[in-house]
Amino acid sequence: MTAMATGDLMVLSFNVIVSQIIRHYFPHSLLSYTTACRLSAFLQGLSLQLSTWFTIAFTFDRFVAICCNKLKGRYCTEKIANMVISVVSALSIMVNVPLPFRYEPNHILNNIQWGCRTVTSYLTSPAWVAHRYLTNISNMFVPIPLLLLLNSLTAHHILVASRARRVLKSSRGGAGEMGRDPELKSRRTSIILLFTISGCFVLLSVPITVIHILVGVTHTVTYQGSTSLYLAIRSTFLLLCTSSCTNTCIYALTQRRFREEMMNLLKSPLSLLCKPHK
Structure with missing residues (x-):
């Protein structure tokens, strides 16, 4: 869950604050340099992928813990969790490594590269098509x-x-206690949590997926003056960025251990800073 929250925080930092706020409202910032612009593109793609696949990895971990009793003891360990985080991170980095090479400088002034524009081969190269x-x-x-x-x-x-638990308790004459059964209450909460996460993820991720399909089918490479397409792409991208924080918010509101882990994560840097002072 900590890795999932870290991925979501990366999305908010690089895809929202850096890409949307700093780029548009501070046009003469560090992002004006081609190197910084390329690095920003890499971090944006990486953060989205990490956020998505850390969520999938955590969902699979919950599936194993609840549904696979034989596999639970071997899979749901700290060692496996660290290995999964490392593998997901490594694969995500490999997929997004080509992103900086998608851009070239807008112009060169005093041997300094400024701005970013998509290379001409991006739309025609088979390698770039495969990467997309x-x-x-x-x-x-x-x-x-x-x-x-x-x-x-x-x-x-x-x-x-x-x-099965309800039938068993009913056969033992405990029908009056079923409404107060903490186990059944916990399971109902888990079902609500699972469907809330699925619903939020699908509702916020499907729109941009539909846009990508339509753009791919119609072979649209530019906006061609269409403000409606531009607004649709920007709106669906905003929804996609929003989906990165909904899961963390849901778990923060419902999971006590998640809140404790986040507090420990926040306290760790503070404790390191306080030790030299003491």
Whole structure:
């Protein structure tokens, strides 16, 4: 969960604050340099991918913990969690490494490269076409069905287990206590949590996926003066960035251990700063 929150924080930092606020309202900032612009493009793509796949990894971890009792003891460990985080991070970096090479300087002044513009080969090169397909598949087309599948299987398992527990308690004459059963209450909360996460992720991620499909089908390469297409792309990108923080907010409101881990993460740098002072 800490890794998931870190990915979401990266999205808010690089895709919202740096890309949307600093770039538009501070046009003569550090991003005017081509090197900084290329680095920003890499960090934006990386943060979106990390946020998405850390969420998928955490959802799979919950699925194993709830539905796979035999695998739970071997998979749900700190060592496996660290390995999954490392693998996801490494693959995400590999996928986004080409992004800085998508841009070239707008102009060169006094041997300093300024601005960014897309290289001419981006629309015609087979390598760039393959990279676009890989990015779209890994960021949009795979995560949504995968998240829905994992959460549906988890919710189905919880419902079946709750029904069996209800029948068992009823056969033992505990029907009056079922409404106060903390286990059933916890399972109902888990189902609501799973469907809330799935619903938020799908509602906020599907619009930009639809835009990508339409643009790909119609072979649209420029806005061609269409303000409606520009507004649609910007609006769906805003929804996509919003989806990166909904899961963290949901878990922060509902999971006590998640709040404790975040507080420990925030306290760690403060404690390091306080030790030399003491």
